[in-house]
Amino acid sequence: MIEFSGVYKYYDSLAVLQNISLKIEKGELVFITGPSGAGKTTILRLIFGSEKPDEGEIKVGDFVLSKIKQSKIPYLRRFVTFVFQDFKLRQDLTVYDNVALPLLISGQKERDIKQKVYDTLKNVNLRHKVDYIVRTLSGGEQQRVAIARAIITNPRVILADEPTGNLDPDTANDVMNLFKNVNALGCTVIIATHNPEIFRNTPYRVLYLKEGKIYQ
Numbered sequence: 001m002i003e004f005s006g007v008y009k010y011y012d013s014l015a016v017l018q019n020i021s022l023k024i025e026k027g028e029l030v031f032i033t034g035p036s037g038a039g040k041t042t043i044l045r046l047i048f049g050s051e052k053p054d055e056g057e058i059k060v061g062d063f064v065l066s067k068i069k070q071s072k073i074p075y076l077r078r079f080v081t082f083v084f085q086d087f088k089l090r091q092d093l094t095v096y097d098n099v100a101l102p103l104l105i106s107g108q109k110e111r112d113i114k115q116k117v118y119d120t121l122k123n124v125n126l127r128h129k130v131d132y133i134v135r136t137l138s139g140g141e142q143q144r145v146a147i148a149r150a151i152i153t154n155p156r157v158i159l160a161d162e163p164t165g166n167l168d169p170d171t172a173n174d175v176m177n178l179f180k181n182v183n184a185l186g187c188t189v190i191i192a193t194h195n196p197e198i199f200r201n202t203p204y205r206v207l208y209l210k211e212g213k214i215y216q
Contacts, residue, residue, distance in 0.1 A: 001026040001188055002047060002157070007056035009042055016042050018212040020056070024190065026156075029183040031199040032192045034209035040192035043209075044159045047190070049076045061156060078106070081150040083160040087142050089149075091135040095126060098134055099148045106153070120152045124178055140171035147178055157188045164198055172198060 002024040009017040017039045024030050032040050045051040046058055049065055058065040063076050081102075089098050096117055103113045121127045124144040134142060143163060150158055160179065164172035176198055183189045193199070199206050208215040 001028075001061060002190075003057075003059045004043075004046075005057045005059075007046070007053045007058060009039070009046065009051065010054050016212050017046075017053075020212075020214055022207065022214060022216075024188060026188055027183070027186050029180065029189045029204045030191070031202070031204060031206045032190065032209060033194060033196065033199065033206060036194060038209035039212050040194075040209055041161050044082070044161055044190065044192055047157070048080055048082050048159055049073050078153060079155060080157040080159065081153065081155040083143075083146050083150050083158065083163055085162040085165055087146045089134045089142060089145055091133075093134060094130070095121065095132050095134060095137070095145050096130045098145055099152055102149060102153050116152055120148045123151075123181075124148045138171075139166050140168075140175065143167065143171075143175050144178065147175070147182075151182055151187070155187065157190070158182060160189070160191045162193055162195075163191060164193065164195060169197070 004020045004022045007017055007020040008015060032043060034040055042051065046053060046065065047060055049068060053066050056066065060076065061079055063072070063079070068076065099117050099120060100113050103116060118127060118130065121130055124147055126141065126144050126148065129137065129141065134145060137145065164175055167175060179189050179191065
């Protein structure tokens with residue numbers, strides 16, 4: 001599903017990632033952890049296609065990201081979605097409008113969009129807030145809106161960058177359960193976090209990053 005082979009990434013001649021080689025299988029839930037600056041977010045951005053490796057090769061499904069053309073990026077984004085740490089929601093729009101946005105961009109019919117939005121919000125326990133303006137929601141509710149927006153297109157891979165970073169422990173646990181439920185349906189989920197509490201005693205694989213190198 002996802003394979004890194006000898007990947008290096010540099011910022012201003014500094015090697016943020018050094019000789020990264022790893023495989024993540026279809027349907028896995030994987031945690032990537034390590035201190036700030038270790039390269040966790042960079043790995044996610046490389047998988048998402050918003051960065052390219054300076055050396056080595058990355059494959060995501062049938063996409064070879066070291067060689068991908070800009071015109072192919074929209075197709076990759078249907079395959080891989082991203083839940084950002086700061087949500088990146090339109091604060092002035094309703095929950096419905098935020099979650100429907102990926103379907104509108106892909107040109108789906110309004111009738112179909114409406115049903116998919118309602119079903120997806122039900123899955124993340126936010127159906128009752130469909131018409132709320134996003135800025136009126138709590139941090140945990142906004143994170144669930146972000147997850148709903150990410151899963152509504154039925155992606156094969158979901159990337160999440162510090163998805164519980166600004167949440168209290170109970171809300172963080174609820175959010176993690178949402179990711180586990182999505183994974184149980186067959187979606188590959190990769191979560192970058194510096195918080196060991198969310199993967200302590202987990203049955204899932206944990207990759208440790210330190211100074212741009214990976215330890216399993």
